[in-house]
Amino acid sequence: MFKLNNNYLKLPGSYLFSTIGKKVNAYSVANPDKKIIRLGIGDVTQPLAPAIIQALHGAVDEMGRAETFRGYAPDLGYEFLRNAIADNDYKARGCDISADEIFVSDGAKCDSGNIQEIFSLDNRIAVCDPVYPVYVDSNVMAGRTGTYDANTETWSDVIYMPCTAANNFAPELPKETPDLIYLCFPNNPTGATVTKAQLQEWVDYANKVGAVIIYDAAYEAYISETDVPHSIYECEGARACAIELRSFSKNAGFTGVRLGFTVVPKELKCGDVALHGLWARRHGTKYNGAPYIVQRAGEAVYSEEGKTQLKKQVAYYMNNASYIYNGLKEAGFTVSGGVNAPYIWLQTPKGMTSWEFFDYLLENVNVVGTPGSGFGPSGEGYFRLTAFGSYENTVEAVDRIKGVRL
Amino acid sequence: MFKLNNNYLKLPGSYLFSTIGKKVNAYSVANPDKKIIRLGIGDVTQPLAPAIIQALHGAVDEMGRAETFRGYAPDLGYEFLRNAIADNDYKARGCDISADEIFVSDGAKCDSGNIQEIFSLDNRIAVCDPVYPVYVDSNVMAGRTGTYDANTETWSDVIYMPCTAANNFAPELPKETPDLIYLCFPNNPTGATVTKAQLQEWVDYANKVGAVIIYDAAYEAYISETDVPHSIYECEGARACAIELRSFSKNAGFTGVRLGFTVVPKELKCGDVALHGLWARRHGTKYNGAPYIVQRAGEAVYSEEGKTQLKKQVAYYMNNASYIYNGLKEAGFTVSGGVNAPYIWLQTPKGMTSWEFFDYLLENVNVVGTPGSGFGPSGEGYFRLTAFGSYENTVEAVDRIKGVRL
Numbered sequence: 155m156f157k158l159n160n161n162y163l164k165l166p167g168s169y170l171f172s173t174i175g176k177k178v179n180a181y182s183v184a185n186p187d188k189k190i191i192r193l194g195i196g197d198v199t200q201p202l203a204p205a206i207i208q209a210l211h212g213a214v215d216e217m218g219r220a221e222t223f224r225g226y227a228p229d230l231g232y233e234f235l236r237n238a239i240a241d242n243d244y245k246a247r248g249c250d251i252s253a254d255e256i257f258v259s260d261g262a263k264c265d266s267g268n269i270q271e272i273f274s275l276d277n278r279i280a281v282c283d284p285v286y287p288v289y290v291d292s293n294v295m296a297g298r299t300g301t302y303d304a305n306t307e308t309w310s311d312v313i314y315m316p317c318t319a320a321n322n323f324a325p326e327l328p329k330e331t332p333d334l335i336y337l338c339f340p341n342n343p344t345g346a347t348v349t350k351a352q353l354q355e356w357v358d359y360a361n362k363v364g365a366v367i368i369y370d371a372a373y374e375a376y377i378s379e380t381d382v383p384h385s386i387y388e389c390e391g392a393r394a395c396a397i398e399l400r401s402f403s404k405n406a407g408f409t410g411v412r413l414g415f416t417v418v419p420k421e422l423k424c425g426d427v428a429l430h431g432l433w434a435r436r437h438g439t440k441y442n443g444a445p446y447i448v449q450r451a452g453e454a455v456y457s458e459e460g461k462t463q464l465k466k467q468v469a470y471y472m473n474n475a476s477y478i479y480n481g482l483k484e485a486g487f488t489v490s491g492g493v494n495a496p497y498i499w500l501q502t503p504k505g506m507t508s509w510e511f512f513d514y515l516l517e518n519v520n521v522v523g524t525p526g527s528g529f530g531p532s533g534e535g536y537f538r539l540t541a542f543g544s545y546e547n548t549v550e551a552v553d554r555i556k557g558v559r560l
Numbered sequence: 561m562f563k564l565n566n567n568y569l570k571l572p573g574s575y576l577f578s579t580i581g582k583k584v585n586a587y588s589v590a591n592p593d594k595k596i597i598r599l600g601i602g603d604v605t606q607p608l609a610p611a612i613i614q615a616l617h618g619a620v621d622e623m624g625r626a627e628t629f630r631g632y633a634p635d636l637g638y639e640f641l642r643n644a645i646a647d648n649d650y651k652a653r654g655c656d657i658s659a660d661e662i663f664v665s666d667g668a669k670c671d672s673g674n675i676q677e678i679f680s681l682d683n684r685i686a687v688c689d690p691v692y693p694v695y696v697d698s699n700v701m702a703g704r705t706g707t708y709d710a711n712t713e714t715w716s717d718v719i720y721m722p723c724t725a726a727n728n729f730a731p732e733l734p735k736e737t738p739d740l741i742y743l744c745f746p747n748n749p750t751g752a753t754v755t756k757a758q759l760q761e762w763v764d765y766a767n768k769v770g771a772v773i774i775y776d777a778a779y780e781a782y783i784s785e786t787d788v789p790h791s792i793y794e795c796e797g798a799r800a801c802a803i804e805l806r807s808f809s810k811n812a813g814f815t816g817v818r819l820g821f822t823v824v825p826k827e828l829k830c831g832d833v834a835l836h837g838l839w840a841r842r843h844g845t846k847y848n849g850a851p852y853i854v855q856r857a858g859e860a861v862y863s864e865e866g867k868t869q870l871k872k873q874v875a876y877y878m879n880n881a882s883y884i885y886n887g888l889k890e891a892g893f894t895v896s897g898g899v900n901a902p903y904i905w906l907q908t909p910k911g912m913t914s915w916e917f918f919d920y921l922l923e924n925v926n927v928v929g930t931p932g933s934g935f936g937p938s939g940e941g942y943f944r945l946t947a948f949g950s951y952e953n954t955v956e957a958v959d960r961i962k963g964v965r966l
Contacts, residue, residue, distance in 0.1 A: 155739070155769075155770030155771075155830075156679060156680075156683050156739035156740060156770060156771055156772050156830060157679065157680035157682065157683055157739065157830060158678065158679060158680055158830045158833060158835070158838065159677060159678050159679055159680055159681070159838070160680065162678060162838045162841060162842075163833065165841065169635075169841065169844040169845050171844075172635065172844050195632065197631035197632045198631055199626070199629065199631065200626065200629070201623060201624050201625050201626045201628075201629040202623045202624050202629070204624070207620060207621070207623065207624040210620040210623070210853070211617060211620055214613060214616040214617055214620060215613075217607060217608045217613065217616070217816070217817070218607050218608050218610070218613040219607050220605070220606065220607045220950075223605065223606070223607040223608070223813075223816075224816040225603035225604055225605065225813075225815040225816045226601065226603045226815045226816060227816055229575075229578065260666055260818075260848070261848050263846070263847070263848045264846060264847055264848065267845060267846030267847075268846060271565060271701065272564065272565050272568060273562060273563065273564060273565055274562075274563035274564055274565055274566065275565070276563065277562050277563055287845075288845060288846070291845045292845060292846055295677065295842070295845065295846075333561070333562035333563065334562060363561075364561030364562060365561075365562055366562050407629075407631075409631040409632045409848075410623070410629075410630040410631045410632060410633055410849075410851060410852045411623070411851050411852075411853070412666075412848065412849070412850070412851045424561075424562060424563060424564045427564060427569065429564070432564065432565070432568045435568060435571065435575065435701075436568075436701070438575040438577075438578050439575050439673060439693075439694060439697045439698060439701065440669070440670060440673030440674060440694070440698055440701075441669070441670055441673075442666070442667050442669040442670065442815075442818065443816075443818070444818070445816060445817050445818045445851065445854060446816045446817075447616070447817070447853070448851060544626075
């Protein structure tokens, strides 16, 4: 008789954003006349930029003609895209990353869920708290996290690094030694960042203890301050200890287009074995490449027109971010984030729990955010709003929240 | 110090098609004047059908306008596509499968590699021999296959079901009891099929011993004989024991577009736990949906124009298949397949090994096929040719092979 992967059964509840979706849907069905404004899930709302639309149409036409039709993509991505990434995201910033260290994929969510597979099950992971749920959940599914304590909402074998107002939402080096360290800057959900000097400390630490940093830089396009690194490879020694995950979802609005990539430098080794080869093997065996038309769209992100258009798109969302930040601050909320990231992290008022505040906003002003506690125990008492809505909706949502009498 | 997933290190060599690619590339570089014809990897060559191109352009335009832009897709796929699949692939064939049992993905390769994740590591798998390499390799990576014997090219904990000329390339029920049974009909690589009555025996067997059948039906569009089932759900009791994998790669030429789906019926349970929920959790946590534009392309596959155009495309490839089949038979080869599948399976001449024949054809007539031994030990002495080339190339390849003096 077959048996299930019991690790799945250990997972408490459903995936955070599925739970929110169901709650909002139930409210919406019960109150069909209410106009709900969604500033919860980090989904973009602006249409794809003209340069990207043009590239997509061009690639679609190629797929319709025998002489330009493309079948299976190269396992690790088309050269044209890997070269554009290496040149623009790395070489232009002085990072020594070559095209063949870049693995094109259908998005950073998949990569951040799958990357743990190439590591031993007895590796110990460290995560920020609060944190993007995929890092922990994918390790739970693999059986790497021990037992769940429903009271503390923590796993026995996970090292949590609290990110709170006390440390300016930047984690401190953990007391216990981890094998895999998940870092995400600019941070989802808090919007916090670290300076290059701070990140260098992490790289030095990882190299010292023999840990791998899985560095999620999905939000790097939103960095506005000069001392905040865009890539971990700006730090010395990162090639020997860090994997970087990148997304086209937030810098180019590809949430529904699906494209991302992972960088695995060839120097990153366990003994004599390069992780590059293992990840290549995973890609070759369990993945079949991102669609040709989507990879052409990715290439257009790096064209001159694409860059100009997307800079405006990012500025549009960051204008929303500062509207939320300033509006809520004026209204007396304690807020952070929003300067180098499209997320605003606020303290819930009057000692409400995160979910209480979620329900309160949904029911009273029909605004959807994300409860901080959904990202981990240290997120309790916090709430995330995203700047990815339209400007009009963002203004209306902030005005509605300002109007509540708590 | 972090450690690797050592199961990866147990994998012998690289992924089969990567190895072939490297060999062909090396030959091509050394012999730039030779015109190589590739009938190796199962990649299509005909351009996307006009109905699909039209749907892609339409969806791209929607992504360029704010009022029709789409961000994250629903976790499990858009309703419009899941409904089209349920209606056309299942209800129209009398199979009781509903839209919410269909999980849209970026292809059957990913699904066939990932599906093992929801099962316990101590489940025992059974595979046909020869077999599509992903089934075994993904289980090796997970640590489910025991130790590798380089002499027999088999894994200690895998149950192999030889498919040879003696059993008409259809597996017999295994002597040892498996927990997970991988079946693929029409078969890759042999092109063999089973009748509905034969498949019913497998379903009855799985229900009797408490095994799950993972049924790969990626080639169902090529079925020409009436007693060959298109779906395992044509068999009674399959809802309680079978998962079905489907692809748009071969019926609609989506190898470079990436779309597939997996069916997990809600009746499929281990005790009280439905596998449907586990697979949904995996999708929600580690996957972020197929691109909107690609799902619209998938929908067009089921439109009247799409169906008519794709029927012609399949007929085009099947015409190639019969040309290869008949041509090689005339030339004295022992051939099978090619009637309900785009693959021709031939015995290597003069007792050559599969790789010897691969090298012989590559070097002497510049035709690339796939060595049967790459699919498993019982594939030794066999060779796979695909019908997915252009008609002109197919004719030339067959003529070249017919001309060799062995």
